[in-house]
């Protein structure tokens with residue numbers, strides 16, 4: 001998606017933004033909820049091209065940014081976040097590989113990252129990690145957890 005499609009000095013309705021980028025209007029509403037600023041007191045809701053560009057550019061930059069040591073990517077915050085203290089678990093699978101899970105300290109959402117056991121000290125940078133081995137079937141029997149979309 002090219003943020004530059006929006007003209008800087010034009011204003012766009014939700015439908016126009018959806019058409020411009022070839023998306024569903026619900027996606028545009030999700031952007032609004034995620035922080036895309038609408039023009040004040042305008043009904044129906046409209047967005048400035050300048051704001052659209054800045055918002056999409058920031059998201060694109062954010063997607064490229066690798067996680068810093070001690071941080072995991074939170075799909076709700078859409079950014080690398082510090083895990084809540086004591087929430088970090090490494091589920092060891094085969095050959096030292098596994099999944100690092102934690103809760104986002106900012107929003108409480110689940111975060112995860114594929115990792116190898118050997119890389120944990122580098123990734124978590126001194127953060128205590130509880131290591132769980134095997135028994136993936138137990139996890140699968142648990143009720144569905146809240147996973148951010």
Ligand SMILES: [Zn+2]
Nearest residue numbers: 074077104107
């Ligand atoms: Zn979060």
